[in-house]
Amino acid sequence: MGKARRLMGCGRFAYQAGMFMLWMFCSNPVEADRILTNMDVLEEATRQAIREGIRALDAGPEEGRSVVLSAAREHEGNWFVESLLLDELTERGSRVYLDSTGAKAAADTLHRCTPRLSYQIIALQVSYLGQHRQGLFGESVVERSAQVELSLEIVDDSGRIVSLTQGKGRVRDRFPADRLSTVEQPSYPFARDELDSKSWTRFLEPVIVSAVVGVLVWILYSNR
Numbered sequence: 580m581g582k583a584r585r586l587m588g589c590g591r592f593a594y595q596a597g598m599f600m601l602w603m604f605c606s607n608p609v610e611a612d613r614i615l616t617n618m619d620v621l622e623e624a625t626r627q628a629i630r631e632g633i634r635a636l637d638a639g640p641e642e643g644r645s646v647v648l649s650a651a652r653e654h655e656g657n658w659f660v661e662s663l664l665l666d667e668l669t670e671r672g673s674r675v676y677l678d679s680t681g682a683k684a685a686a687d688t689l690h691r692c693t694p695r696l697s698y699q700i701i702a703l704q705v706s707y708l709g710q711h712r713q714g715l716f717g718e719s720v721v722e723r724s725a726q727v728e729l730s731l732e733i734v735d736d737s738g739r740i741v742s743l744t745q746g747k748g749r750v751r752d753r754f755p756a757d758r759l760s761t762v763e764q765p766s767y768p769f770a771r772d773e774l775d776s777k778s779w780t781r782f783l784e785p786v787i788v789s790a791v792v793g794v795l796v797w798i799l800y801s802n803r
Contacts, residue, residue, distance in 0.1 A: 614754050616762045617705045617770040620725040624748035625660060625703070629667050632731040632746025644694075649678035651699035651730070656769045660700055660729065668696070694741065695734040701745070702728040707772045710756055719756040721774060724749065 648664060650657045661677070668675045676693075708722040727748040733741040754762050756774075763771055 614758055614762065615752065616764060617723070617725070618765065618767070620723065620750045620752060621659075621703070621705055621727070621770050622663065624725040624727040624750045625663050625729075626667070627748025627750075628727040628729045628746035629660075629664055629748075630746070631748070632729055632744055633667065633671075635744040635746065636731060636733060636742045645674040645676065647676050647678055647693050647695045649695055649697050651697045651732075654700040654703070656700055656703045656767075659767075659769075660698060660703070664696075664698060693736065697732050697734055699730040700728075701730055702726055703769050705770050705772055707774045708751075710774060720753045721756050721759065722751070722753050723762075724751045 646668065648661060648668070650661065654660075665675050665677075678695075704726055706724045706726065708724055710719060710721050712719050725748075729746050730743070731746060732743040735741050759774065
């Protein structure tokens with residue numbers, strides 16, 4: 580009778596241990612259709628910064644008016660920010676000319692006021708904040724952050740700064756670690772970061788797993 584009770588106790592413990600291990604294995608995986616590339620999250624953060632900056636301008640581009648768009652200084656991401664600025668201003672109804680097209684001279688010929696919207700990239704980057712596992716045996720994911728900060732200014736024909744402001748944008752998410760090569764395509768320098776492969780969590784996780792398994796085995800045999 581005592582042996583039967585011990586067997587029943589071991590059976591209950593085995594069931595509970597199995598459910599515990601199943602729970603530890605289960606996690607909330609990152610859905611494949613929600614995985615964004617670094618350029619995707621950087622674009623969203625940049626749009627946030629652009630919209631915030633334009634809203635804050637005291638004399639922003641008005642619907643139907645012309646504006647010359649130019650970069651205040653060189654940056655490897657100017658083409659990226661400029662394309663999104665062009666998209667945003669066009670959607671707002673402004674007629675936008677790029678500085679390189681000689682648009683200012685053409686607009687002057689038509690006797691139109693052509694304020695200049697000058698932008699400067701203060702921050703444009705994607706950062707990997709760390710790598711960890713979801714649950715004890717779950718999927719390994721990478722925490723990611725895209726940060727953008729822009730300076731926007733309106734300059735009139737005389738060169739006077741009419742309005743000056745800044746816009747910031749930030750997007751945080753995560754993606755499966757085994758999809759790193761996918762999210763980094765295409766590989767522009769400002770949309771990449773180095774993932775620390777020597778993170779202490781990679782060494783700690785096997786130790787935790789071994790300790791938990793060891794405790795479970797010890798409890799199992801101690802109940803016999």
